[in-house]
Amino acid sequence: MTDQTITTTSSNNASKDKTTMTGASILWECLEREGVRVVFGYPGGAILPAYDALKHSKIHHVLVRHEQGATHMADGYARASGEVGVAIATSGPGATNMVTGIATAMLDSSPIVCITGQVGSKLIGSDAFQETDITGVTLPITKHNYLVTHASEVARTIREAFYVAKSGRPGPVLVDITKDAQQGTWEFDWEAAKPQLPGYRPDLSPAPAEYARALELIHNSKRPVILAGHGIMISGAMREVRDFAERAGIPVALTLLGLGAFPASHPLNLGMMGMHGEAWVNHMIQEADLLLAFGMRFDDRVTGNLKNYAPNAKKIHIEIDPAEINKNVKVDVPLVGDLKEVLLALMPRVESIDRSEWLDHIDKLKGDSAVRDIQNLPDSGHLYAAHVINDLWRQTRDGNAIVVTDVGQHQMWEAQYYKHEHPRSLITSGGLGTMGFALPAAIGAKVACPEAEVWVIVGDGGFQMTMCELATLVQENLKVHIAIINNGFLGMVRQWQEFFYDRNYAATPLLNPDFVKLAEAYGIRSMTVSERSEVVPAVRSARQYEGPVLINFKVEQEDTVYPMVAAGAALHDMIRRPSPIVETAEDE
Amino acid sequence: MLNTFMVYVENKPGVLTRVASLFRRRAFNIDSLTVGRTEKPEVSRMTITVDADRDQARRIEANLYKLVNVLLVENITNQPAIIRDLAMIRVAATHEARSHVLELANVFRARVVDVAPESLTLEITGAEEKIDGLLELLRPYGVLEMVRTGIVAMRRGSKSAASTRTENTMDDAPDGVAYSV
């Protein structure tokens, strides 16, 4: 959404200023003025006045099949566009169905606004039909939430909700509006409804002395690594991070949610860090003498055991949320503020330093990993998920593909084998790890970016959690491609059982429906692929087809994501894919 | 170590729940929490004591600021401050004990607020240690019932940080706030 849309909308609406309107109409009017073009929702009694007023609005409503889907769609919309996504539902069960999606957005700092209907204000507290205290329920999983009980409060609350959702560290905001607040009337006055948030301070910046301390650490460092996170995308600091890395000659490791923030093909790009990160990346981090954390929060999947995390490294943390400082990892210099602004302030004083020795060291570490890479092993005739994803990447590199992944092994293989060049080209649930996220989030992403090629990469387990949204896909006529990585298992859990529970595969084998027939029932073109040679033709034909296509990739069932840092282990202590070279030596 | 925070919040429904929920969610252990009105009708004030080390205390402060309705947080643990707790103590006071109890009350400047044939009820205000001290001495006579408010605190001197901060709206907020830890 461009600024232009917003200005045009506002001027068109200028005549409507100070007219008496119902709370429901004020709601849509405010959403339009906030730049909203699309909302994702599902109706019910307590939100019916709002739905009734929708007919006067230019906003397009996408009817979902489950309110969880609406929240993931709003989330996917937000992550693809950087704008606030909006989901709407009724009270009680409609609202509680949103909980998983709200928690997902909260953990990944995604700006969404959820609007729920509530029983009439006189009935609150009486256990009325479909009454749930949703502001109470979502208190710990929203950035902020509101209960609106009067039409006069609608405009200001919506304005505040959008402002809070997208400013500072973004996050979900829920606005619960009672039925009588929707039905009641009030004089609508946009100007007078300015946000009043006296305590809200999203605009911190570092104390000047901290810059000097940071520069000193940077200039004295021989083995620095940049840890690039999701905050780069949120801040829009891709260019600044690149300039900084190039000028200072510092290699860049990425978090899962940071992938795309720094081009995969850039010579300074190391790849993903953490539990399933590349081995050389984790070794570099452990050997580093300085870590520069850019908009990342040292998640436990990133650090491994904190006791021996990067033991010799000083740490600089550039982070907008002061509560993240020293939360998991003690840092030497915190620079609290917006990443882009902090880097711009830092840049002119950064000296370029020759660190070729350190950079050469990477190549040595990489060599060992290359021989273990499944891409370089002899073809066994089996179809591996890594092959599928690598081929998919090669096929879609020409386009500006957005890949939306679910949670599990396929998610990790995507992170390893799909090389993201552009920001916001990977959308995935990192912090909450919500299975069922991919399909609805992809719908949201496609609605936000209709020109983009959108691929869902999803496990056979997670797909079945939200596959009802296939109907939404068809109804909205969206060309979204779905690649099911069908391994017949809840693969990631099976892997844990393989490593840590004596291969006791309790409750992880899946009895699956015929995904091709299922897709056909929705009128979606579909095919099954079980040979490596069929992957590329299938992907090609899907890309050429005008509608959505579902490809059921029947892959190796008991495959493993390597490397892996076991929970509680040190970051350098990785379970590796056996090296063919080492194996031969042992055989003799 | 016990940290004492003064927290200024918007006087709106649900704010106490938000603060309490934050402490529970982040597993910070509240020792005492009081809340009440201030000189400004739109502002309420909490005094919270928490067992936390320096680092935790900083994180508590940062997390409190993440609550949209929180206006100002001050950790006054190592600052000159007036800190008061109020207790009502019903102590068994039969004929012989009565004069001893009254004597103790006098020494501690506690007031007698209720007299019954078998008991006396004292009201005492003061620092927590002072109240603890009186309690210790009353215990042998038999403390029948006791209730304390938890502490309220105020900085010493004329400084009132809240006045500047709570009047800001989005429009006149400064461009940036310097932050360092």
Ligand SMILES: Cc1cc2nc3c(=O)[nH]c(=O)nc-3n(C[C@H](O)[C@H](O)[C@H](O)COP(=O)(O)OP(=O)(O)OC[C@H]3O[C@@H](n4cnc5c(N)ncnc54)[C@H](O)[C@@H]3O)c2cc1C
């Ligand atoms: C099965 C599974 C396996 C996983 N394995 C891995 C793994 O191997 N490696 C890995 O990296 N992750 C992994 N994850 C993901 C992991 O759990 C976290 O979600 C991820 O590491 C978080 O990345 P982040 O810190 O960059 O992003 P976020 O969690 O989104 O944090 C972003 C940070 O940036 C800050 N920020 C926001 N805006 C700004 C701004 N304008 N300026 C400055 N700062 C800002 C925020 O305050 C926040 O602290 C896995 C997840 C799953 C489900």
Ligand SMILES: Cc1ncc(C[n+]2csc(CCOP(=O)(O)OP(=O)(O)O)c2C)c(N)n1
């Ligand atoms: C809603 C939810 N329930 C349970 C889990 C735990 N979990 C993590 S990965 C996984 C298995 C996913 O299986 P599948 O979707 O088939 O993907 P695969 O790992 O096989 O690629 C499970 C059950 C989760 N992340 N989310």
Ligand SMILES: [Mg+2]
């Ligand atoms: Mg599976």
